[in-house]
Amino acid sequence: xxxxxxxxxxxxxxxxxxxxxxxxxxxxxxxxxxxxxxxxxxxxxxxxxxxxxxxxxxxxxxxxxxxxxxxxxxxxxxxxxxxxxxxxxxxxxxxxxxxxxxxxxxxxxxxxxxxxxxxxxxxxxxxxxxxxxxxxxxxxxxxxxxxxxxxxxxxxxxxxxxxxxxxxxxxxxxxxxxxxxxxxxxxxxxxxxxxxxxxxxxxxxxxxxxxxxxxxxxxxxxxxxxxxxxxxxxxxxxxxxxxxxxxxxxxxxxxxxxxxxxxxxxxxxxxxxxxxxxxxxxxxxxxxxxxxxxxxxxxxxxxxxxxxxxxxxxxxxxxxxxxxxxxxxxxxxxxxxxxxxxxxxxxxxxxxxxxxxxxxxxxxxxxxxxxxxxxxxxxxxxxxxxxxxxxxxxxxxxxxxxxxx
Numbered sequence: 001x002x003x004x005x006x007x008x009x010x011x012x013x014x015x016x017x018x019x020x021x022x023x024x025x026x027x028x029x030x031x032x033x034x035x036x037x038x039x040x041x042x043x044x045x046x047x048x049x050x051x052x053x054x055x056x057x058x059x060x061x062x063x064x065x066x067x068x069x070x071x072x073x074x075x076x077x078x079x080x081x082x083x084x085x086x087x088x089x090x091x092x093x094x095x096x097x098x099x100x101x102x103x104x105x106x107x108x109x110x111x112x113x114x115x116x117x118x119x120x121x122x123x124x125x126x127x128x129x130x131x132x133x134x135x136x137x138x139x140x141x142x143x144x145x146x147x148x149x150x151x152x153x154x155x156x157x158x159x160x161x162x163x164x165x166x167x168x169x170x171x172x173x174x175x176x177x178x179x180x181x182x183x184x185x186x187x188x189x190x191x192x193x194x195x196x197x198x199x200x201x202x203x204x205x206x207x208x209x210x211x212x213x214x215x216x217x218x219x220x221x222x223x224x225x226x227x228x229x230x231x232x233x234x235x236x237x238x239x240x241x242x243x244x245x246x247x248x249x250x251x252x253x254x255x256x257x258x259x260x261x262x263x264x265x266x267x268x269x270x271x272x273x274x275x276x277x278x279x280x281x282x283x284x285x286x287x288x289x290x291x292x293x294x295x296x297x298x299x300x301x302x303x304x305x306x307x308x309x310x311x312x313x314x315x316x317x318x319x320x321x322x323x324x325x326x327x328x329x330x331x332x333x334x335x336x337x338x339x340x341x342x343x344x345x346x347x348x349x350x351x352x353x354x355x356x357x358x359x360x361x362x363x364x365x366x367x368x369x370x371x372x373x374x375x376x377x378x379x380x381x382x383x384x385x386x387x388x389x390x391x392x393x394x395x396x397x398x399x400x401x402x403x404x405x
Contacts, residue, residue, distance in 0.1 A: 089113035089114050089115040089151060089159070089162055089163050089164045090112060090113045090114070090163075090164065090165060090166060090262070091107060091112065091113065091114050091115075091164055091165075091166050091167070091168065091262070092114070092115045092116075092117055092156070092159035092160070092162075092164035092166070092167045092168065093107075093114060093115075093116050093117065093168045093170055094117045094118070094156055094159070094167060094168065094169050094170060094171060094179070095117075095118060095169070095170035095171035095172075095175075096116055096118040096120065096123050096124070096127065096170075097170065097171070097172075097228065098225070098226045098227055098228050098234045098235075099170045099198065099199070099222060099224075099225075100116070100118075100168070100170030100171075100198075101132055101134075101228070101234035102134060102224065102226060102234045102236060102268075103168060103170060103198065103263075103268065104116050104132055104147075104149070105132040105133070105134045105145070105146075105147045105234065106134070106141065106142075106147075106263075106266040106267050106268050107262070107263075107266050108132065108147035108148065108149065108150070109142065109145060109147045109266065109267070110262075110265055110266040110267070112262060112265075112266060113150075113163075114149075114150070114151070115150075115151040115152065115153055115159045115162050115163075115164050116132075116149050116151070116152045116153075117152070117153050117154065117155060117156055117158070117159045118152075118154070119154055119155075121154065123232075124152045124154070126232050127149045127152060127232075128149060128152055130146070130232065131146040131147055131148045131149060132146065132147045132148075132149055132234070133145075133146045133231075133232065133233035133234070134146070134147075134233065134234050134235075134236065135229060135233045135234065135235040135236065136235075136236045138236070140224070140236050140238065140239035141236065141239065141267040141268065142267050155182065156179060156182045156183065156186065157182050157185060157186055160186045160193055164193075165192050165193055165194065166193070166194050166195075166196065166255065166259055167186075167193060167194070167195050167196065168196045168198040168220075169195060169196065169197055169198055169199060169204075169208065170198045170199060171199065172199070172357075172363070172365055173199055173200060173201040173204050173365045173367070173368040174363060174365065174367060174368070176199075176204060176207050176208060177207070179211075180207075180208075180210065180211040181211070183195060183208065183211040183212045184211040184212070187211065187212035187213060187216045191216075193212075193216065194216050194217070194218060194252060194255045195208050195212045195216055195217050195218070196217075196218045196219070196220055196245065196259065197217065197218070197219045197220060198220045198222055199220075199222070200222075200283070200284070200287060200353070200365055200368065200369070201284065201365055201367075201368025201369060201372065202280065202281070202284050202368055202369070202372035202373075202376075203368070203372060204219075204368060205217050205218075205219040205248060209248060214248045214249050215248070215249040215251045215252055216252065217247075217248045217252070218245055218246065218247050218248070218252060218255065218256050218259065219245070219246050219247075219248065219276050219277075219280065220243060220244065220245045220270075220276075221243060221244040221245075221273075221276060221279045221280055221283050222243055223239065223240045223241055223242065223243050223244075223283075224236060224238065224239035224240075224241070224243070224268070225237050225238060225350070225352075225353070226238075227351070227356065237348070237350045238348070238350070239268075241268070241269040241270075242264075242269040242270055242271045243263065243268060243269065243270040243271070244270065244271055244272075244273040244276055244279050245259055245260050245263075245270055245271075245272060245273065245276065246272065246273045246274060246275070246276025246277070246279075253272075256272055257272045260272045277330070278330055278331065278332070281325050281330045281332070282332065282336070284321075284369055284372070284373070285318060285321040285322065285325065285336075285340065285373075286340060286343065286344065287352070287354075287369050288317065288321060288369040288370045288373060288387070288390075289314045289317040289318045289321065289340060289344070290304060290305070290314055290344055290347075290352065291352040291353070291354040291355070291369065292354060292366060292369070292370060292390045292391075292393075292394050293310050293313060293314065293390075294351065294352050294354065294355040295352070295354040295355045295357070295358045295364060295394055295397070296390075296393055296394065296397065297310065298355065300347075300348075300349040300350060300351055301344065301347035301348065301349070301350050301351075301352060302347050302348055302349050302350075303349070305344050305345050305347060311341075313386065314340075314341065314344065315337070315341065316386045317370075317386050317387060317390065318337050318340045318341070319337060320373070320377070320382070320383075320384040320385075320386055320387055321373050321384075321387070322336055322337055323382055324373050324376050324377045324380065324382050324384060325376075327376075327377075327380035327381075327382050328376050328379075328380055353365070354366070354369075354394075358394075358397060358398075358401065362397075362398055362401030362402045363398060363402070364394060364398060366390075366391055366394045366395065366398075370387045370390050370391045370394070371391055373387050374387050374388055374391060
């Protein structure tokens with residue numbers, strides 16, 4: 001929220017009037033009749049008051065010898081609109097899929113220094129040529145816009161060499177393992193680099209912490225989603241804000257709060273949370289009870305929630321996951337099952353990312369969703385037959401897709 005232009009007058013040259021010297025206690029409205037007569041001059045002190053702001057009074061020092069003129073500096077040159085200035089990046093976004101593209105585009109739109117890293121050279125070439133486009137017809141944030149990507153690179157370590165100190169990991173959860181050697185190198189010693197797990201799934205932050213150290217890892221709960229259009233634009237399907245970011249260790253809390261401020265300023269409202277672990281579980285449960293059903297049936301979220309047979313399966317998966325969370329020390333609200341059903345009933349004809357993965361790459365995040373719930377269930381001796389069946393079916397589809405020539 002800002003001030004409007006009403007009441008703002010054009011600035012004119014400031015007129016200076018030197019009053020008789022007075023002490024601060026004697027100073028009153030400078031234009032009162034007889035003021036100078038009542039306050040004889042004291043040469044040691046001079047009070048100067050501007051005509052338009054007599055309440056702001058400055059004590060000036062006696063005149064001294066003129067200082068040496070400052071050397072003339074070369075004026076900064078402006079880049080053309082087609083070649084934006086190359087700022088030292090504060091952030092790196094690793095992964096130019098829909099989540100990473102939406103994040104990077106909003107930061108760039110807010111003139112925040114960002115370097116975008118991806119191993120897909122063709123995607124980076126397209127972004128350098130056309131910019132990062134966001135399609136947002138529902139105005140979840142700023143509406144549709146295109147931001148110029150000032151810097152791109154093909155590796156995480158190169159992004160750090162360019163100056164990035166906070167790295168958003170936006171790749172699919174199974175791809176984290178391929179980043180661990182580079183993370184171990186850039187986060188070692190006295191490095192200021194912090195890493196943000198900006199993705200779906202349970203324990204992605206713990207996997208990152210093995211390489212980067214727990215004191216250098218933040219965890220985000222991302223509450224927007226979308227898809228990449230054929231022309232490369234990132235379409236926002238929904239944003240049920242805010243996002244949340246928490247720290248694994250107290251030493252990283254200041255950075256977590258700063259990152260929240262940067263994202264909020266860019267239009268992606270984000271709040272710091274001291275309970276991010278619980279919030280991660282809540283989102284994982286919502287994803288794990290509907291995404292695999294869509295992936296297996298080809299249904300959109302709304303279609304799956306409107307079908308009585310699949311709705312019953314959603315309820316059973318949610319019931320199992322909630323029990324596992326409770327046995328794992330995660331305190332969910334008592335009515336969380338009904339909240340899940342009510343929340344998912346509001347979903348539109350959106351394809352969850354797991355269905356998109358099945359249709360494209362054939363590799364999903366099932367291991368970090370239902371697979372993790374099964375892992376925690378085994379540790380705490382909780383029966384989860386529905387989650388085990390769902391995991392087996394999705395992995396079967398993955399196997400078929402990846403064995404095709």
